[in-house]
Structures are given as C-alpha cells and as structure tokens.
Amino acid sequence: MSAASCLLSEDQFRCSICLDVFTDPVSTSCGHNFCKNCINEHWNSNDQYLCPMCKEMFNTRPDLKVNTLFSEMVSQFRQEAQQKASSSSSEQQAAKPGEVPCDVCTGTKLKALKSCLVCLTSYCQTHLEPHLTASRLKRHQLMDPVENLEDRMCMKHDKPLELFCKTDQTCVCMLCSVLDHKTHDVVPLKEEYERKKAELEKTEAEIQEMIQKRQLKIREIKQSVDLSKESADREKAEGVQVFTALKESVERSLNELIETIEEKQRTAEKQAEDFIKELEQEISELKKRSPEVEKLSHSEDHLHVLQNFPSLKAAPPTKDWTKVSVRPSSYEGTVVKAVAQLEELCELKRIQQYAVDVTLDPDTANPNLILSDDGKQVHHGDVKKNLPKNPERFSRCVFVLGKQSLSSGRFYFEVQVKGKTAWNLGVAIESIDRKGKIIASPEDGFWTIWFRNGIEYSARNNRPFRLSLKSPLQKVGVFVDYEEDLVSFYDVDTAALIYSFTDCSFTEELYPFFSPCVNDGGKNSAPLIICPVNQTV
Incomplete structure (x- = not known):
C-alpha cells in the first residue's frame, strides 16, 4: 500500500470541494469521491443533486457508499503525510519575534515562507505545499510573508488591492477601478x-x-x-x-x-x-x-x-x-633706548620664523661670477667664463638670482656682507631685464639696498636714498610680505631695521637678488654668503 500511495499524487487524495485531503471519503454512483461531510453539505444547500465533478444529475439523493480500498489508501497517505510533516516541522525553525508565523500551525508556530493574498493566510513550508501542488491553489497569488494581510484587501469590496490609481495616489481593487475610479488613470500595482x-x-x-x-x-x-x-x-x-x-x-x-x-x-x-x-x-x-x-x-x-x-x-x-661741580649722572632715555632695542629684536625674531633655505641659481649668474658648489656663496672673478647664453642669465651686470620664488605669503633670508667694499641685495620680479644695462630700481622690478666705496649705504626708491647707520653692516636680513607689498632690510647683529619699501604692488613671482659687485683689484674679493638663520639670538 505504501508503494502504491507513493505512485499517486497528492491531488488525487484531495476533495474537490474542500481542497484538503479526504476525511471519511465516500463515492457516488458516477464514481467520484468526496469527503462525506463536504458532499452532504453541498447537496443540502442546493435544490438539485448534481455531482460537483462531472455534473451528472440524480433524480433522488444518491445513497453514498464507502469505498473501502480508496479509504484505506487515503488513510495510508494521510499517515505518511503526517510523518513527513512531522519530520519537516522538526527541520523548520519556530517564528522568532519580528518574523511572520504560520497561521495554520497549532502549538509551536513555525516561520511562514509565503502569504496568500487570496486565502489571506500565511503558510510555513509544510502548510504551503497544497498551494504548490494543487492545480486550483496554484492560481492563488503568493508573496513574501507579511502580517496583517487584511490590510491588503479592499475594505469596500473585500477584493485584493491589485491596482494603483495614479489620479488619487491610492491602491484599489478591480471593482474600484470600474466603479469609483472609472475615469481615473489606473495601472497595475506591479507597474x-x-x-x-x-x-x-x-x-x-x-x-x-x-x-x-x-x-x-x-x-x-x-x-x-x-x-x-x-x-x-x-x-x-x-x-x-x-x-x-x-x-x-x-x-x-x-x-x-x-x-x-x-x-x-x-x-x-x-x-x-x-x-x-x-x-x-x-x-x-x-x-x-x-x-x-x-x-x-x-x-x-x-x-x-x-x-x-x-x-x-x-x-x-x-x-x-x-x-667746578659734580653733576648727578643723567639716566634719562637709557631705559627707553634699551626697550627700543629690545622691541627691534622682538620684531626681528618674529620675522625670522619665515626663514627659507635660499640657494643661488647658476642659470641666472653673470659669467664673471663664481658660485660655490653648495650655491650659498658668490664673488666676482677676474676671468669671464664661457657659459650658455640662456634667456635667464644676466649677460652684462654682475647679478644672480636665487632658485626659490615667492608669489604669496612671507619669506626671510640672511646674507653675510662682512669684508666687502661694495654689494647689492634684495628681491626682483621674474620679468626683469637680464641683458642690457640695468638700474636696480623699483620701476624696473628691483627692491634693493646697496653699499659703495666702503662707506656709503643707499636704498633706491625712485632715486638713491642715503642710509644713516650707526655701525658697518656684517649681516643683512631680507624680509618680504607679498600680501602687504612690503620689503624690509635688517641689521641682524643689532636687530635694527635698516629700510623698508612699502606699497610695492607685487603682481608676479619674486626671487632673491644678489650682486657681489666687481672684484676691484682684490679690494672687494670677499664673497656674499647666504647664512642659516639663527633664531636663538
């Protein structure tokens, strides 16, 4: 019997009225089987006695007979189905909080796999089986398990909400679309x-x-x-x-x-x-x-x-x-002078934080100039070197520029001028003339101070302006504030401000500028030396 039942499909053991496995199956004279209660209730609610399957009409209510063989087959199938369901249930997980439970399970509610929009019921794997095998149930609309399936039914017509009214922006059923929303733009829910x-x-x-x-x-x-x-x-x-x-x-x-x-x-x-x-x-x-x-x-x-x-x-x-008299010593101005010197030192220390590592650019150096290997020293030589005539090189004046440029912010560097009788220091713009006779003035893109004849210090601002210094310069500090259009020169040893160019109106890159001037028969042979900035005093 077990082998025979295994050859039959589950549909063959389902009542065509209740769509469930037969309970107390009985046979009509036309040869069809139904649950005893199902066929009796069917005939009790109708005036005619028709077979629900073949529609054969009976003049009198048929005398239902129990098909012994078929009843045994159904009993065997039900037993095997229960065993299978029991085994399947043990493998399935019980519904956890937040998961949709099976509506059919009694006792422990298993986790639902699908919900049916026709039955308005959620099913676990076991109880979902009829919807996957029974031909009539296969036409039902299944979806991932959800709670509150009644919310998916039209409250007015008790039909599934299968359409969407774009006019009213609401979900409707088929009856709604032909009645209340007849003239509206209605599309399938899936669309x-x-x-x-x-x-x-x-x-x-x-x-x-x-x-x-x-x-x-x-x-x-x-x-x-x-x-x-x-x-x-x-x-x-x-x-x-x-x-x-x-x-x-x-x-x-x-x-x-x-x-x-x-x-x-x-x-x-x-x-x-x-x-x-x-x-x-x-x-x-x-x-x-x-x-x-x-x-x-x-x-x-x-x-x-x-x-x-x-x-x-x-x-x-x-x-x-x-x-003859001994007047009390006058100390007036002594403290003021000391404070002024200290203020100058503070100012110098403030700008020394913008120190940059400047090196000389050999591509700009006049052929008579001799540069050290590290690019930190330059002096005038007696012999003119044969160098490439590139556009950046000063061909006539004994000038040289630094490699580093500035187009914003601030920078500061120091140069030793000790032992020289003439020199020129400052900054210059990139577009300066490098080939002809050059006057290093602001009008030509130079902001410099210079020393001549071992005694005279000057700044060229429109015209030479002689500087009055208390002691000969040994080391000069050069400070530039690009945004403030400012170029200032300092006596590093005394921390005193020498001279400032203001309102310079910078519009292009600036480069450090150096001129050791001519050798003058050895009198001015000492080099200009770019020194590391010592900020510790």
Whole structure:
C-alpha cells in the first residue's frame, strides 16, 4: 500500500470541494469521491443533486457508499503525510519575534515562507505545499510573508488591492477601478511598483552620493584639523624657541642696562673722589700756611712783618673751584633706548620664523661670477667664463638670482656682507631685464639696498636714498610680505631695521637678488654668503 500511495499524487487524495485531503471519503454512483461531510453539505444547500465533478444529475439523493480500498489508501497517505510533516516541522525553525508565523500551525508556530493574498493566510513550508501542488491553489497569488494581510484587501469590496490609481495616489481593487475610479488613470500595482522602485533606487543613489560627499567633507575637515594641529604644534615649538631666545635677550639687555647705569655711577663717583682728594690736598697745604699768616698778622714788629711778607704772599698755586661741580649722572632715555632695542629684536625674531633655505641659481649668474658648489656663496672673478647664453642669465651686470620664488605669503633670508667694499641685495620680479644695462630700481622690478666705496649705504626708491647707520653692516636680513607689498632690510647683529619699501604692488613671482659687485683689484674679493638663520639670538 505504501508503494502504491507513493505512485499517486497528492491531488488525487484531495476533495474537490474542500481542497484538503479526504476525511471519511465516500463515492457516488458516477464514481467520484468526496469527503462525506463536504458532499452532504453541498447537496443540502442546493435544490438539485448534481455531482460537483462531472455534473451528472440524480433524480433522488444518491445513497453514498464507502469505498473501502480508496479509504484505506487515503488513510495510508494521510499517515505518511503526517510523518513527513512531522519530520519537516522538526527541520523548520519556530517564528522568532519580528518574523511572520504560520497561521495554520497549532502549538509551536513555525516561520511562514509565503502569504496568500487570496486565502489571506500565511503558510510555513509544510502548510504551503497544497498551494504548490494543487492545480486550483496554484492560481492563488503568493508573496513574501507579511502580517496583517487584511490590510491588503479592499475594505469596500473585500477584493485584493491589485491596482494603483495614479489620479488619487491610492491602491484599489478591480471593482474600484470600474466603479469609483472609472475615469481615473489606473495601472497595475506591479507597474506602479516598478516606477516607484526606480524612483526609490534613484533617491537611494542620491542619498548614497550625499552620504559620500558628507563623508568626504568629514575627512576634509578632519584633515584640516590635523593640519591645523600640526601648524599649531609647529607654531608652539617656534614660539617656545623665539620666546626662550627673547627671554635670554631680555636678561642680557637688563644686565647691559644695569651695567651701563652702574658704569655711569662709577664714573661720577671716581670724578667726585678725584675732586675731593685734590680739595683735601689744597686744604692740607692751606692749613699749614694758615698759622704762619696768622702769627705774622699779629706781630707788632714792623721790620719782621715787612721782611717775611713776600714769602707768605707767594703761596702754592690752587685751583679756582667756583666753576667746578659734580653733576648727578643723567639716566634719562637709557631705559627707553634699551626697550627700543629690545622691541627691534622682538620684531626681528618674529620675522625670522619665515626663514627659507635660499640657494643661488647658476642659470641666472653673470659669467664673471663664481658660485660655490653648495650655491650659498658668490664673488666676482677676474676671468669671464664661457657659459650658455640662456634667456635667464644676466649677460652684462654682475647679478644672480636665487632658485626659490615667492608669489604669496612671507619669506626671510640672511646674507653675510662682512669684508666687502661694495654689494647689492634684495628681491626682483621674474620679468626683469637680464641683458642690457640695468638700474636696480623699483620701476624696473628691483627692491634693493646697496653699499659703495666702503662707506656709503643707499636704498633706491625712485632715486638713491642715503642710509644713516650707526655701525658697518656684517649681516643683512631680507624680509618680504607679498600680501602687504612690503620689503624690509635688517641689521641682524643689532636687530635694527635698516629700510623698508612699502606699497610695492607685487603682481608676479619674486626671487632673491644678489650682486657681489666687481672684484676691484682684490679690494672687494670677499664673497656674499647666504647664512642659516639663527633664531636663538
């Protein structure tokens, strides 16, 4: 029997009325089988006695007979189905919170695999089987399991919501489309779903793009913060270095101020001591002479007075002290001068933080100039070298430019001029004339100061402007603020400002400019030397 039942399909054991496996199967005279209760209820609700399968009409209500063989086959099939269902149920998982449970399971509710929009029921794997095998049930509309299936039915007509009214933007059933929405633009639910899905995919892509842009912005902001932190750390380190140097300079300036004041006081005290010593010496001499004069002035001996008077009259020489005085030392301006010098030092230390590593560009050097291998020194040679005549090279004037350029921000460099009798220093724009006779003036793109004849310092601003310096320059600092159109020159040793060009109106790249001037028979043979900037004083 088991082998026979296995050869039959499940449809052959289903009642055509209830569509479930036969319960108490009975046969009509036409040879068709039905559940006993199903066929009786069918005939009880109809006036005629027709076979639901072949439509054969019976004049009288047929006497139903039990098909013993078929009943045994159904019983065997049901038993095997239950065993199979039991085995399948043990393999399936119970529905977890948030998952749709099977509406047919009793006891432990298994996880539903599909929901039927016709039956309005969710089925697990076992109870879904009839919908996958029974020909009538196969026509039912299955979907992924969902809860509240009644929400998918039209509340007015109790039909599945299969259409979408684009006019009212609502889901409708077939009856709604021909009654309430007859003149509206109605499309199948799937068609509108595909359109909406496309819109959602587009929206999702836009959202992802927005997310990516914002993630990129976050990375940019974080990178900016990191750069800001690096800059802050660098500024703090430079600040510590500069202010440590300033602290040492302040202490040294204070010591120098105190030493200056004390030296003035010592000089005044020494002068006063010398005057007092000289006065005391004269007093001692006068005290020795006073008794003799007094004795002679009281003598009544005329001859004695006259004979000794000449010797007493010729007294030892003394100074006229009426015009001699020791004035209190004046310290007015000493502190102000010291503070001014300190302010100049502070200013120099501030701009030294913009120091750049400048090297000479051999492609621009006049053929008479000799550059060191490291590009840090230049002097005039007696022999003109045979060099390529490139457009960048100064052919007539003994000039050379630095390799580094500036088109924004600030930069600073220092040059040793010690031992020279002539030189020229500053910055120049890229488009300067390099071939003819050049006047290094702002009108021609040069901002420089120069030294001539071992005595004269000048700045060329429209016309030569002679500079007054307290001491010969040993090292010159050159500072440029591109945005402020400013070029300033400093005496590095005294931290004093030498000269500033203002309102320069820069419009192109600037380059460091150097001219050691001619050798002058060896008098001006010392090189210009680009020095490392020492920010520690």
